[in-house]
Amino acid sequence: MSLDLDIHVKRGRFTLEVQVTAPAGVTVIFGPSGSGKTTLLRAVAGLEAVDRGQIVIEGSNLTERPAHRRAVGYLFQEPRLLPHLNVRGNLKFAQKMGREVALQSFDEVIALLELGNLLERTPFALSGGEAQRVALGRALLSAPKCLCLDEPLAALDQGLKHRILPYLERLRDRTDIPILYVTHDAAEMARLADHIVLMQAGRSVLSGPAEVILSDPAAVPYLGVRAAGTVISGQVMARDPTTGLAVMGFDGGQLILPELNQTKGRSIRIRIPAQDIVLAREKPKGLSALNVFEGTITQLHAGQGPGVMVQFKTGETLFLARVTQYSAQKMGLAVGQTIFAIVKATAFDPTGIGT
């Protein structure tokens, strides 16, 4: 399944002009506030009128259909549960409205989001995180052909976010419908995104697979230096119970990770921020850092600030490192050079490790 968008909306001085194709999986729409992310999602769901353009899901054109006939599941920033119904009533609402929901999906969604003990509660008796989980379940149980998640974690505090993120990852891994996910949180994007669309001032400036965009020096101005970095997917190959260190294999080498509560054989993905990589021209000796790997510089990109973004390739994986302009000059960095990258095992934020 895929989603093809060509959307033109003009509201006063604001213009939204976006052409995007979102394949199955999570497409993160990332950009500063006011860049038109929410307007884009609302247009897809039929909540915002479109001046011109087309919204096509799986080959069927939805542009002229009203919101209730689009089958676009929408999770808003706030849960918007219906206060006169209990959790079960909210979850079954779409079914009552005539949407054909497969019989087993109710139990599946309950299990996926762990809603079993909440069913008889009223929305008032739910915490913020629980309510948002119910709202997600309700959207899933509306037989959606596409899901729009509009900063679903923005209203939750940091601790709760990390409790909900695993649910979203499970959702991503178990459905084959396109999911549009709006956020301005780089860590969330790195954990969830299969594809990324970068938005600015109502236009999509860059889009592509997450690994490509996140390690593309050209994307750094839009991502911000803190968000830029490498996303690596791989498998847990071993875990040492005494040191707590785990070894993850990826295309191009191995990484040693700290305090990882993942069992052997599981696929995980981690993010290495560009600013957490140290570069050396020669193979370093006597270092405390556990991860050193060799690569070839593929791109050098001087930004507006004092930093230079260095993209290098190890195996088939593209990494992004940020060094100062001064270091880059002193080291004489150039495209095609062999380089050694050093990553401290403690640079990985355990909460930023996803599946």
Add this chain to the structure above:
Amino acid sequence: MSWLTIGPVELDALRLSLWVAVVAVALSLPVAVAVAYALARCRFWGHGLLNALVHLPLVLPPVVTGYLLLVVFGRKGTFGPVLEALGIQLAFTSAGAALAAAVMAFPLIVRAIRLALEAVDPRLEEAAGTLGASPIKVFAFVTLPLILPGLVTGAVVGFAKALGEFGATITFVSNIPGETQTLASAIYAVLQVPGQEAAVGRMIALSLILSFGALLLSEVLARKMVRR
């Protein structure tokens, strides 16, 4: 006949009052929901005019409202010939009494429902739309349940108003025992004759019982809805 025994005239008045109030509320409620929805949610030309028109019976002296009803619905009024052709007579009939009570109660019912509608979060209705509910279903399954307390309040206040309505009723349908004599007009009629204190007392007691009963019922309903 002991002073506590309720006579046939009083019983007729009681029965008529209840009938008039129930019919008035039943007639007003659906129209009031539509008008309240238009006033609370829609923007259209004549919004202010409609609002003023709805509130007119609240600010006009009831006698004037009754007189205007005569002018519009009386036998020689604007719609008199049309109604007569349809075999409907409103002036000086119990149906007319219900109409007068409905007109007088209408603004109160509309106000209660409009307040409830304005308190409904439109974002909930939007969310229901994304779950497959058409605008009509959104109204039936989201908006209506959420304004139910306002609907009950409006109905009870309207019922009380219809029960006690006097000025417009007596002007429009007069005070015919057994036909248009409600409790309020019966009390008025009895007061015109000296030495009827016992009858006045009985009817006042009946009015009190009715009013308190309605209030009690609304309390019980309101509490039930809060518990849900």
